[in-house]
Amino acid sequence: MRFLICGTLAACLCAGAALSAPSVERGAYLVQGPAGCGSCHTPFGAEGFDVSKDLSGRLVDANPAFTAIAANITPASRILSWSDAELARAIREGIRPDGSLIGPPMPFAMYRGLGDDDLMSIVMYLRTVPPVENDPGASRYHINLPPAYGPPVSHVTAPQAGPTAEYGAYLASAVTHCMECHTPMGPRGPMIDTDAGRGGFEFHGPWGTSVASNLTSSADGLASYSDEEIKVMVTKGMRPDGSHMLPPMPYGYFARMSSDDLTAVVAYLRTLPALSDMD
Numbered sequence: 001m002r003f004l005i006c007g008t009l010a011a012c013l014c015a016g017a018a019l020s021a022p023s024v025e026r027g028a029y030l031v032q033g034p035a036g037c038g039s040c041h042t043p044f045g046a047e048g049f050d051v052s053k054d055l056s057g058r059l060v061d062a063n064p065a066f067t068a069i070a071a072n073i074t075p076a077s078r079i080l081s082w083s084d085a086e087l088a089r090a091i092r093e094g095i096r097p098d099g100s101l102i103g104p105p106m107p108f109a110m111y112r113g114l115g116d117d118d119l120m121s122i123v124m125y126l127r128t129v130p131p132v133e134n135d136p137g138a139s140r141y142h143i144n145l146p147p148a149y150g151p152p153v154s155h156v157t158a159p160q161a162g163p164t165a166e167y168g169a170y171l172a173s174a175v176t177h178c179m180e181c182h183t184p185m186g187p188r189g190p191m192i193d194t195d196a197g198r199g200g201f202e203f204h205g206p207w208g209t210s211v212a213s214n215l216t217s218s219a220d221g222l223a224s225y226s227d228e229e230i231k232v233m234v235t236k237g238m239r240p241d242g243s244h245m246l247p248p249m250p251y252g253y254f255a256r257m258s259s260d261d262l263t264a265v266v267a268y269l270r271t272l273p274a275l276s277d278m279d
Contacts, residue, residue: 028126
């Protein structure tokens with residue numbers, strides 16, 4: 001279900017798509033568009049997302065391995081006392097100011113690639129969102145978390161924005177984290193080096209069970225779909241035959257992607273080596 005966007009925010013989203021230097025407008029575009037932060041961090045009920053409590057946290061997943069709670073990331077939460085650098089590190093590296101690690105399903109394997117300017121834009125925007133008093137609780141993990149998700153990240157420069165496969169690779173990994181969900185998981189996370197985009201990961205929810213699709217150029221993947229058909233599936237969750245795709249893919253957020261960004265993502269997906277579905 002899509003958010004209703006006020007005129008001011010809609011203007012921010014459109015403007016943010018074209019900006020490169022850090023800005024609140026760019027952050028609004030990323031958070032409320034391709035990054036889809038609210039798909040986990042906004043409360044969800046029978047009527048869909050509760051926009052009156054946008055980004056104030058909720059239960060995301062409960063399974064034998066963990067109970068994951070997406071934190072309140074409005075200024076009413078503990079992030080108010082965090083410095084910009086601390087908040088940026090929590091987003092990109094999963095490390096809180098006290099040194100504790102944020103657990104899955106936050107896709108840190110992907111977020112480590114966020115460009116410095118985009119990361120700071122997200123931080124700037126989160127400082128401006130309406131504060132919402134909401135305590136969604138704390139995550140509980142019955143698995144051993146690693147000491148860190150990798151070495152410290154000092155600097156990342158994103159590729160030049162444009163409708164290119166190179167920029168699409170950046171969007172599909174570091175921003176939208178498509179490759180996190182659509183790549184089989186190994187002991188150290190998504191097996192990008194060998195199985196990028198192969199699909200097969202199962203998601204369980206009130207809708208039942210959905211399986212991440214194969215995004216490669218194989219017959220099992222996107223070979224038979226046109227670019228426009230792929231764009232409709234990404235932004236509307238509808239296949240060419242009219243059937244509807246299942247959550248948790250955040251179609252409403254992806255619908256706010258700029259035309260160039262959407263074209264870039266599709267261009268990148270066309271470059272993925274053909275892989276058959278997982279057996």
